[in-house]
Amino acid sequence: MICLPDSRSLDEAASRLRAGELVSFPTETVYGLGANAWNAQAVAKIFAAKGRPATNPLIVHVASVAQLELAVPESLPSHVTDGLQALNGFWPGSLTLVLPRNSRIPDIVTAGLDTVGVRIPAHPVALDLLRRCEFPVAAPSANPSNYVSPTCAEHVDRELGEKVAMILDGGRCQAGLESTIVTLVEQPPRLLRAGALPVEAIAEKLGLSVTTLLRHAPTKEAAAHDQSQLSPGRLPEHYAPRTRLLLASDVESQLRTDSATAVATPTKFGRILFRADSPLLIDATEIICLSEHGALDEIARGLFAALRQLDHRGLDAIVVDTCEETGLGRAIMDRLRRACRGSQRG
Numbered sequence: 175m176i177c178l179p180d181s182r183s184l185d186e187a188a189s190r191l192r193a194g195e196l197v198s199f200p201t202e203t204v205y206g207l208g209a210n211a212w213n214a215q216a217v218a219k220i221f222a223a224k225g226r227p228a229t230n231p232l233i234v235h236v237a238s239v240a241q242l243e244l245a246v247p248e249s250l251p252s253h254v255t256d257g258l259q260a261l262n263g264f265w266p267g268s269l270t271l272v273l274p275r276n277s278r279i280p281d282i283v284t285a286g287l288d289t290v291g292v293r294i295p296a297h298p299v300a301l302d303l304l305r306r307c308e309f310p311v312a313a314p315s316a317n318p319s320n321y322v323s324p325t326c327a328e329h330v331d332r333e334l335g336e337k338v339a340m341i342l343d344g345g346r347c348q349a350g351l352e353s354t355i356v357t358l359v360e361q362p363p364r365l366l367r368a369g370a371l372p373v374e375a376i377a378e379k380l381g382l383s384v385t386t387l388l389r390h391a392p393t394k395e396a397a398a399h400d401q402s403q404l405s406p407g408r409l410p411e412h413y414a415p416r417t418r419l420l421l422a423s424d425v426e427s428q429l430r431t432d433s434a435t436a437v438a439t440p441t442k443f444g445r446i447l448f449r450a451d452s453p454l455l456i457d458a459t460e461i462i463c464l465s466e467h468g469a470l471d472e473i474a475r476g477l478f479a480a481l482r483q484l485d486h487r488g489l490d491a492i493v494v495d496t497c498e499e500t501g502l503g504r505a506i507m508d509r510l511r512r513a514c515r516g517s518q519r520g
């Protein structure tokens with residue numbers, strides 16, 4: 175059920191969360207599928223609704239830095255406190271920090287890790303809801319596992335509508351890409367997922383180079399975690415539409431490979447443009463232009479909705495523009511590369 179947020183529906187949403195039910199709520203990045211993070215049974219419903227592997231930990235949401243204590247121990251190592259101090263100006267915002275977890279956070283939330291990802295979202299509805307909750311709210315993106323994240327209430331309703339008690343409608347997400355994830359547990363801090371907050375801004379606040387923040391996992395063990403549970407976003411099948419997705423920069427060579435290997439060559443194309451004057455490259459039956467002049471924030475905001483829209487049109491392939499991998503462009507290209515690999519699964 176999609177509900178407009180007002181004081182009554184927000185109170186009801188908080189009560190339903192308190193009672194162990196699932197509530198989807200808007201954030202500035204994407205819509206979340208929320209459950210009381212202190213209630214293992216409620217959190218189990220998230221995994222069931224999404225078809226999410228139990229090895230993939232959830233992000234916990236709180237309303238303020240003061241509420242961090244709902245998820246994180248009172249006393250933190252000094253390098254963690256330093257990192258928090260340097261970065262908490264980005265909150266509320268599109269930054270998730272991986273921190274030590276306290277004993278009230280059950281194993282199911284963190285997939286057994288001794289750390290927890292925490293975020294204060296910058297959306298008035300999310301903040302209002304979280305302020306009404308005296309517990310932290312665990313919330314992954316509100317999409318079936320492996321599908322494109324939702325950026326409006328209708329996206330959530332279409333795939334998970336039957337599985338949630340309420341969907342709070344906060345309109346279209348402003349950022350349109352998931353949060354940037356940084357671990358403060360490692361020294362120095364390290365990027366786990368590019369996202370809506372550019373890494374350049376984070377590196378500057380930490381007094382680190384971007385290269386240091388982007389470095390690979392330090393140990394074999396950490397690398398194995400990255401591959402399996404810490405950053406399942408790195409698995410190829412993440413964020414993929416069902417329709418085959420091709421990057422505009424690869425389309426020519428991909429189609430050549432298709433004909434050389436006797437793969438059926440696509441004939442019905444959708445096309446996502448990043449600017450009005452991008453070359454079409456193929457004969458498209460459906461065209462979506464995300465930004466007149468290639469503004470990265472506009473591209474990010476509209477990208478997932480465009481992928482979803484074209485995914486329902488019975489096309490053979492979608493060809494999408496590429497952009498430079500700096501600032502927001504890094505997260506845009508990260509999601510597109512994964513979507514390309516994931517969409518060619520079968």
Ligand code: TXA
Nearest residue numbers: 203206231232289290291314315352353404405406407
């Ligand atoms: O923007 C967002 O981050 C959205 C909104 C709803 O806040 N949430 C989101 O959640 O994208 P999800 O589940 O789709 O992605 C969460 C990512 C996972 O890839 C997970 O591996 C990582 O966060 N994560 C969570 N806890 C972690 C931890 N303790 N250590 C490392 N990575 C963690």
Ligand code: MG
Nearest residue numbers: 314315316323
């Ligand atoms: Mg997700």
